[in-house]
Amino acid sequence: MKYEAVIGLEVHAQMLTDTKIFCGCSTKFGSEPNTQTCPVCIGMPGVLPVLNKKALEFAIKTGLATNCNISTFSRFARKNYFYPDLPKGYQISQYELPICEHGFIEITSEGNAKKIGITRIHMEEDAGKNIHEGNGNYSYVDLNRAGVPLMEIVSEPDIRTPLEAVEYMKKLRTILRYLGVCDGNMEQGSLRCDANVSVRHKGEKELGTKVEIKNINSFKFVEKALEYEIKRQIKVIEDGGRIIQETRLWDSDKGITESMRGKEEAHDYRYFPEPDLVPIIIAEEWLNKIKKTLPELPDIKRNRFIKTYGITESDAELLTSEKSLAEWFEDAVTSGGNPKLVANWIKGDLLRILNEENKTIEQCPIKPSQLAGMLKLLEDGTISGKIAKTVFEDIYKTGKDAAVIVKEKGLVQITNTDEIEKAVDEVLLKNPDEVERYKSGDKKLLGFFVGQIMKITRGKANPQLVNEILNKKLS
Amino acid sequence: MKITKKEIEHIATLARLNLTEEEKELFGSQLSSILDYVEQLNKLDTKGIEPTSHVISLNNVMREDTAVSSLSVEDALKNCPSHTEKFYRVPKIIE
Numbered sequence: 001m002k003y004e005a006v007i008g009l010e011v012h013a014q015m016l017t018d019t020k021i022f023c024g025c026s027t028k029f030g031s032e033p034n035t036q037t038c039p040v041c042i043g044m045p046g047v048l049p050v051l052n053k054k055a056l057e058f059a060i061k062t063g064l065a066t067n068c069n070i071s072t073f074s075r076f077a078r079k080n081y082f083y084p085d086l087p088k089g090y091q092i093s094q095y096e097l098p099i100c101e102h103g104f105i106e107i108t109s110e111g112n113a114k115k116i117g118i119t120r121i122h123m124e125e126d127a128g129k130n131i132h133e134g135n136g137n138y139s140y141v142d143l144n145r146a147g148v149p150l151m152e153i154v155s156e157p158d159i160r161t162p163l164e165a166v167e168y169m170k171k172l173r174t175i176l177r178y179l180g181v182c183d184g185n186m187e188q189g190s191l192r193c194d195a196n197v198s199v200r201h202k203g204e205k206e207l208g209t210k211v212e213i214k215n216i217n218s219f220k221f222v223e224k225a226l227e228y229e230i231k232r233q234i235k236v237i238e239d240g241g242r243i244i245q246e247t248r249l250w251d252s253d254k255g256i257t258e259s260m261r262g263k264e265e266a267h268d269y270r271y272f273p274e275p276d277l278v279p280i281i282i283a284e285e286w287l288n289k290i291k292k293t294l295p296e297l298p299d300i301k302r303n304r305f306i307k308t309y310g311i312t313e314s315d316a317e318l319l320t321s322e323k324s325l326a327e328w329f330e331d332a333v334t335s336g337g338n339p340k341l342v343a344n345w346i347k348g349d350l351l352r353i354l355n356e357e358n359k360t361i362e363q364c365p366i367k368p369s370q371l372a373g374m375l376k377l378l379e380d381g382t383i384s385g386k387i388a389k390t391v392f393e394d395i396y397k398t399g400k401d402a403a404v405i406v407k408e409k410g411l412v413q414i415t416n417t418d419e420i421e422k423a424v425d426e427v428l429l430k431n432p433d434e435v436e437r438y439k440s441g442d443k444k445l446l447g448f449f450v451g452q453i454m455k456i457t458r459g460k461a462n463p464q465l466v467n468e469i470l471n472k473k474l475s
Numbered sequence: 476m477k478i479t480k481k482e483i484e485h486i487a488t489l490a491r492l493n494l495t496e497e498e499k500e501l502f503g504s505q506l507s508s509i510l511d512y513v514e515q516l517n518k519l520d521t522k523g524i525e526p527t528s529h530v531i532s533l534n535n536v537m538r539e540d541t542a543v544s545s546l547s548v549e550d551a552l553k554n555c556p557s558h559t560e561k562f563y564r565v566p567k568i569i570e
Binding site: 017018019024025026032033034035036037038039042044050051052053054055056075080081082084130131132136137138139140141142143268270273275277278279280281 | 485489491528529531533534535536537538539540541542543545546547548551552554557559561562563564565566567568
């Protein structure tokens with residue numbers, strides 16, 4: 001019997017505002033514990049929350065970028081539960097009237113394009129952080145994070161495989177980073193993911209009983225946790241059991257999901273409209289103003305790159321995965337770089353060296369115009385492809401332009417046939433045995449001759465000319 | 476509207492209250508009579524009237540994203556029954 005999985009993701013994204021969602025405390029990450037709190041965010045009696053306008057704008061931007069309807073009328077709600085990291089005894093969230101609804105994101109999974117629906121995006125406040133140390137009788141609470149603005153982005157159960165889930169997360173992260181509304185750092189927890197998973201026989205319309213998986217904090221774990229959980233559920237069913245609706249925790253060390261049964265309170269949040277915050281009404285005019293601030297989004301940019309620059313779809317996908325990388329590429333092209341060559345060099349040498357040095361594209365010491373300048377020397381034959389690699393490393397290390405490096409180091413390609421001929425003669429004269437063997441059929445030796453010639457010319461000989469002359473002399 | 480003992484126990488659990496049998500009985504009947512009282516509102520004809528979540532006709536009250544100074548750690552922790560130099564201290568949360 002063939003099974004299929006039905007997956008929906010709930011993603012929490014910390015917004016990149018300077019201050020908390022309902023008070024003016026800083027949201028700076030990594031500060032000393034309990035130094036960024038005030039009576040509002042630690043829940044003192046008699047205080048009133050006031051909405052951060054930027055947080056609302058960020059949520060609206062995200063809604064627009066994911067094809068959502070932006071609610072003209074929206075409000076906050078209280079979600080009631082007790083936990084030490086929640087000072088007020090309730091979280092201010094949104095319930096029946098979220099700010100964005102009914103959108104979608106397009107993903108490409110294993111070559112196929114697919115739309116994943118977005119059910120809703122709502123705003124809420126983050127909780128504080130609990131610290132558990134040793135075997136003592138206490139836990140410790142840091143409330144710096146309490147009140148940091150979050151968006152909860154809920155997908156439709158449109159995802160069918162762990163790979164699609166990863167693609168969805170990646171695309172969502174790319175969009176959030178393009179918009180500048182979230183830094184997308186999963187390791188630091190500014191992007192968190194819970195998954196709802198069920199399985200059913202293929203072709204069936206009814207949904208199976210779903211299980212919620214929490215604590216998935218990297219792309220790798222999204223895939224692993226879902227793979228594990230799908231296998232687990234299929235096995236339960238095949239062994240004649242039934243899936244229990246429950247919450248399970250992903251344990252990345254053991255590579256399994258574990259039931260939280262017994263440790264979890266009955267969900268009964270008793271939502272009601274937040275009386276301390278007045279409703280939000282979004283006027284058409286404001287919405288249009290926000291629309292105008294949206295950057296060119298990754299899908300549109302990718303399609304434009306393919307059309308305008310004639311680069312491949314996979315190159316365009318890679319180059320537009322980060323806004324800053326796409327901008328770097330375009331800068332190099334507008335400085336006169338051949339788009340295909342620029343794409344190849346970014347994909348190969350540039351990303352490799354940045355990766356090795358643990359640098360982002362923003363920290364890249366090579367300017368886009370410098371790569372373009374080097375590629376011009378390569379295209380007009382001033383330097384060979386091999387020399388270009390050396391020049392590239394030199395630009396990276398010294399920050400000098402390619403033309404300067406080529407001149408200083410005398411790296412100009414030798415295209416003078418007389419000069420090359422001289423080098424070829426020298427090599428053939430020095431290696432009479434090899435010449436004999438080559439002539440009696442050992443054609444692999446051609447590479448040896450080319451290597452020797454390159455050595456004499458310090459890599460500067462034009463490889464095509466070397467091959468031509470060598471072939472002529474040996475035949 | 477009679478509230479069952481089970482409902483009282485559920486509400487007590489959510490509110491983290493330990494109730495004696497007598498208290499369950501007492502609060503149960505008190506809550507029932509409160510609900511009966513409020514129930515009178517259902518006699519009103521509310522056809523065509525928008526549900527009210529806020530009684531004042533105010534909306535879009537917002538602040539700019541500008542940081543202001545926060546409390547000192549000492550002040551923040553002052554009202555807390557148990558704390559260390561930097562943290563609130565609570566009974567161990569069983570993981």
